[in-house]
Amino acid sequence: MEESEVGVPPWPGGPEAWPDDPRYDPELLAHGDRRNVADRYRYWSLEAIVADLDARRHTFHVAIENWQHDLNIGSVVRTANAFLAARVHIVGRRRWNRRGAMVTDRYQHVQHHASVSDLITWANAEDLPVLGVDNLPGSVPLEGYPLPRACVLLFGQESVGLSDEARAAAVDVLHIAQFGSTRSINAGAAAAIAMHAWVTQHAGLPASTGLDG
Structure with missing residues (x-):
């Protein structure tokens, strides 16, 4: 049984189909996102993820x-x-x-x-x-x-x-x-x-x- 690959593949449809959202990283959209991150952060840039975490951090x-x-x-x-x-x-x-x-x-x-x-x-x-x-x-x-x-x-x-x-x-x-x-x-x-x-x-x-x- 083949092990499933972690993450998501490149965004389907090519650059024309990419979401118009500055949080998304063009490199990840083009090549897929295999990072160990929650699904809600798929394709987000590192900076965007940190900014979102900073808005919610505990005390x-x-x-x-x-x-x-x-x-x-x-x-x-x-x-x-x-x-x-x-x-x-x-x-x-x-x-x-x-x-x-x-x-x-x-x-x-x-x-x-x-x-x-x-x-x-x-x-x-x-x-x-x-x-x-x-x-x-x-x-x-x-x-x-x-x-x-x-x-x-x-x-x-x-x-x-x-x-x-x-x-x-x-x-x-x-x-x-x-x-x-x-x-x-x-x-x-x-x-x-x-x-x-x-x-x-x-x-x-x-x-x-x-x-x-």
Whole structure:
């Protein structure tokens, strides 16, 4: 059985049949659109998609510490794009592994901060409380926690979790309920759960998944 090709072929009928809409990209109309985007964005230019997302972005931010070139950061960026986060903040090393982002970093705003203190200074200027997410003594359950509508969800480096500076700076540290033997789940999975928790509290759930146009 042949695997179906992702996306859509060139717009049928040639240039004479192309839609008169500045959001559409002539190259994509001519050659097809095989990108990993929702159907409603088929044939749209990158700039048009970002502009549409910017008009609808949610008010939560995601931050992750990057001291050891964490492989999870790409996954965090991809999930932040899926949940329409305002911005992803990389704290520590500027370079990060983009493979896991699956090109979604082109659509998701990403900002770098050299240190936790730089992130906190930025968040304070924006009047955004910073909430750590880690399985630590004294942390409170994410489940049922009233997440602020505008906030920063801060995650630590894989394996070591939040740094001491990040723990001290957070308004609260939240943990995700677990029932097995492992001490923690990876940062990419934790970020996805925390973002979904924010969405369930504050975002109107769409009538469509966006996969059907």
